Amino acid sequence: MMFDKQDALAENDAELQPFLDAKDIVKSYGGVQALKGVSLALRAGEVHGLVGANGAGKSTFIKILAGLTRADSGDLWIDGEDVVVMTPHHAAELGMNFIHQELAFIPDMTVMENIMLGLPKKTRLGLVDWKAIAANIQPVAERVGLKVPLTAKAKTLSTAEIWLVNICRALVRKARLIVMDEPTASLSASEAERLFAIIEDLSRSGVAVLYVSHRLDEILRLCHRVTAFRDGAAVARFEGDGLTRPALVEAIVGGDLHPIPADKRVNHDLGTVALTVRGVARLPMVKGVDFDLHHGEVLGIGGLVGAGRSELARLIYGVDRVDAGEMKLKGQPFAPRSPSEAVKAGLGLVPEERRSEALLLTKSVAFNMQLSNLAGIVRNPVLPLIDRNRRRSQTEAVVRDLAVKTPGIETPVGQLSGGNQQKVVIGRWLLRRPGVLILDEPTRGVDVGARGEIHRLIRDLAAQGMAVLVISSEPDELPDLCDRVLVMVEGRIARELHGDHLNRNAIIQASYAHAS
């Protein structure tokens, strides 16, 4: 199903006036200049890629389009008219639709209600006619491959399913421009495929798409044109033959940094067993899992979204209770009844959802980083006053090591870009240094440069004897990073891959082992 990008664009080339023309947009937050005067034009039917390192200003630009925040200066022309987008409602009226990086939905409402949110609804005698609406939505839901019933509550859905709900919403609205901020971050390969098909479809029917992603393969494949942001400025524009991977990487990282693949497998010999997992189950998601995790090893868990990997991590970490099975930590029976017990026993977890599960957005970088390491910075356990110097020096060291882009350690973490927030969560466990560290999607939303750094960091931690378990839905990520990879399918380990058998295709194949 290859798609001829040039063709689709040519059809719409006739319309010379761009749908959207942003000129010299400037935006600063306090002392931080998020955008330094960027310009960007989009034609109808165009799929426009937007790339850039974490904190480059991509989401800020989108928030201005969406009416979530207002530019300090600059002009926005839509269909040849100078506009200031006042509110999200206004943005929708102008024909723009958004699927934001941080997913927005109403947990207690049904799928159908979420899709229709903010849209005019068919009514009878003033009452909403849900039957008629369902009939309208159903085909759209099928088109995006949403398999849950329309009457299911949104809170019972997985992240991927929520994404599909958001995409449905954009389709139902019949937008002229759809902006997607890192849409594939939580989709499986097949779901991503379906999304690409939809994007191509939209493009053919004249809808413009602004596509933000750190995954350059997708960008190369989908986009007619690409703009690269760096430090709040649009530094390069690519189209046609100029649109190549090396050129994009160069533009994103600014040439001074070329991502090196992590130097993995320094230590081929597996260390002693850190964690033993036998028959661990919690229905319906986890149906009986066995594996050993060794010191000094990076063990990957691959598979499709929904395979139950996050749930497995939650069981090991004591968030949920197991129905059956046993675990051993360094040979001792291990049955944590809460995360705090798990942490005390020497575990750490970087959760999947950093905003809701890992961070206190209004609190400072230092506060967030030190949260699991408080015993390490008190003057004395009986009178647990915090040693503020130690707190500062420790935090600053980690911020430096991880190259977290932040004005200071007292900056609220919510003001950092997504990738930098992720680094803060990982930094937390650098301070605590647990024996076993579980990372659930550690590089989701992280730029190519930082991704390399995080990978190197993970390898370093393993080299120092930590046992590391990495969950990732990106088949590309695990082979580079891990010594071994377990592929999980429908709540069970379907395959173990290592050595020469450990590659992208093998992971994908194993992921679909039972599913098809």
Added chain:
Amino acid sequence: MSEMTAGNRRLSARSKARLGFFARYATIIGLVAMIVLFSVLSPKAFPTVLNFTNVLNQASLTMIIAAGLTMAVIVGELDLSIGFAASLHGILVTGLIVSNELPIPVAIVIVIGAGALVGLLNGLVVTKLKVNSVIATLGVGTILTGLAFAYSAGVPIVRGVPDAFLDISLGRWVFGIPNNILIMASVVAFLWLLVERTSIGQEIQAVGGNPAAARLAGISVDRIKILGFIISGMCAALTGILLASRLGSGTASAADSYLLTAFAAVFLGSATLRDGEFHIVGTIIGALIIAFGFNGLNIFGAPTFSQYVLQGAILIIAVGLSSLGRSIAES
């Protein structure tokens, strides 16, 4: 405690489902159980049509003000002004009828309009001045108390209240059902339809469920919040009017004590049927539990101190059973 949960961890799926069902209906089951218990304890006086009608009649005012409050909490805000507002409106309506000699329907319409205005003020302070709703509505409530004093100098308006006004809450104009009950039922039915079946209701639920997401979906969050406060204010006004009609006078601070009762009903209700969500039906169940609890303990003639203790215990147990059942079922 933790052992108990540990012991339960191998609960079969079936018993979990049963527990889940129980949890959903625990407050309702509690209400029924309470009614049965009091019927056994006071077989002559408690389980009579007359007594039940009385309890409902009595609870109607609480239900109206609590249903209004529910609208404010559904949009994610607290409204602490309702008790003070109801007191003021009770004085206002008697004042308009007695001193200004306005026809009763006109006075009522004006006062309900005044209630909407109070709600609008609350809403504007919360959404435009961005004042936390606790402070905003406490502030507005304090101002209203001052106004009530200014209007009546603190002296209840008793003399010259026409019988026609008292008849509003004492009458039984349709099928012999007390008017209060009919008025309450209409208000509740209207609000239920509004929230559950209309498109504004969808926006109201969305704003309460996740204001950021609602805003992103193009819903005007401020307008919906203001609407919630306005409805809450109008219900408070209606309660004040009916209370004045029932007491036969407009009295400063007569309705102040509705605040806590309404809160108890609303929060009790949030444990009913849905998990921690506020909704109109839940609020009504909550108000019934409180009303029948008070009535049953009264009729049984429990000593005063134990009435307090038992009322407190009823609140906690009704919600506790439901929450605990739910959390075990989901564990």
Added chain:
Amino acid sequence: MSEMTAGNRRLSARSKARLGFFARYATIIGLVAMIVLFSVLSPKAFPTVLNFTNVLNQASLTMIIAAGLTMAVIVGELDLSIGFAASLHGILVTGLIVSNELPIPVAIVIVIGAGALVGLLNGLVVTKLKVNSVIATLGVGTILTGLAFAYSAGVPIVRGVPDAFLDISLGRWVFGIPNNILIMASVVAFLWLLVERTSIGQEIQAVGGNPAAARLAGISVDRIKILGFIISGMCAALTGILLASRLGSGTASAADSYLLTAFAAVFLGSATLRDGEFHIVGTIIGALIIAFGFNGLNIFGAPTFSQYVLQGAILIIAVGLSSLGRSIAES
């Protein structure tokens, strides 16, 4: 409104920074402005050391109970039981001293222990029974009212209250500063240190900010919440003791009215310095605004009704200025 914001959108970065500063300090600036205003209006009676000492002395009890409540709200819960609890503890302490003839310090320690127990009960109901804190603490508060009534049969304990007990709140044992002020200052200083400077305080803040994240970071969320309730309960007990000492008797419902005042102080305080976060210093500023507002209006001799109106307006304006300034600065 939207036009206004549109007009402001090109505010220079510098004036934004100024506005942001103003917003942070708006409640404090408001407090100072209010004190200056009242000093001008009543130059002889208001701005005297004696009057300020009196206001502080009077407000000490509110501050202690509000500081305790702050701990409960920091961990993300409401504690509506504090007023009832303080009333009960006031009766209990006089009862222990008069009827059981316990030495005063022993009685005080026991009662503060009882306060901790009440907090523990609140905490267990909220975390283990998973009852919403509004219902849980309202329920426990109602039970406490019943217990207070059972203990004293409604009759205040007055006879035989020793002078030494009265001296606790009337005395000025150090540098001529009223004891109440010293006790309040120690409690506040202790809680401030606990929250802002210790590792437990970091956990307390984390639990309030995002309980899910705190839990995954390895913090025992339940234990921290229970701790918040316990401190709140102990502060309520201390307030009850000091109130009994001030009144010379233990009286049921003597302290019930502290609930609303404490809430107002806590929520006023959350607009101070930090944006909508609860913290001890903010609560103290909030309590001072309320206390000086009441005192100043009174000394100026404003009629009762306008006092209420102005008090309500002060609440709203103090928070409104700060929130509005902040939101413009951040837009």
Added chain:
Amino acid sequence: QAGERLLGIVSIAANEANNVRYIEGARAAAAEDGWEVSVIDAAGSADQANAAIQNFANRGAAAVIDMVFPYSSIGAGLAAADSAGIPVVTWGGGLGRTVASTNGSGAPIALPVIEKLIDDLGQGGSLLALTYRTGEVCRDRELLLDELLKSRPDISVTKNEVRIPGYLEDGAQYTNAWLASHPEGAEPLAIWGCWDDPAIGGIGSLRQQGREDVLVYGVNGNAQALENIRRGHMTATAWEDSYAEGYDMVKRLDEIIKAGDAWEPKAAEVPAVLVTQDNIEKFLEEHPDAYGN
């Protein structure tokens, strides 16, 4: 104890001392006359008082006593009792609508103490009156005070309204503010509470400031007031013999029931006793029960 007639008592605040003594008096008489007594605490809410009266009507009570809620605010309750043919009497709730009898009315009780107050301020001076107009009892007392002060322009009055709950704290805060502009020694000063509790709140504030120049008056004579008089902090109060009032009222019920429709509604007051620092010891000897515990 089947066969006993049910007497319903609706109390405004079951844990207020005077209320408690009234109920005790009523119980004593009830025991003699074969009544079974049931008390409901309406916790200050007129609406709950109405509900409680209706509940008593449902339970087949033979008579209902309404404590303190004014007849004007128990319309629905009176209607229910009337249609059930049950007499309702009030204590401090006045005589009106279908109320059969009343005692404990506000103004007559306050008379001796207000007279003493005006007497004590013979040279003129300033008075802080702590009032509560929402309550009929208090309002009547305030009117009486106004009436008697008409002839005394040399006394300047500051009035402040207290709240329920909150009367102690309000009393203290109003006193604080008032004291700030009424320094010691300038003129004779007095505080009057329309019942004892706000004045007791004021005493707390006086003692905190060490002011002993201010005369303090209350009404009702609750145990705290008596104790404060004994200790010399309060000047005078009018002791309401609520026990006797409760006792008398129950004794009158049979008469009312027997008379049926022929009954003429009437007030029958028990006179109040003026208690001062001079007669307190003697008073306490004569009325040990007034002192509580």
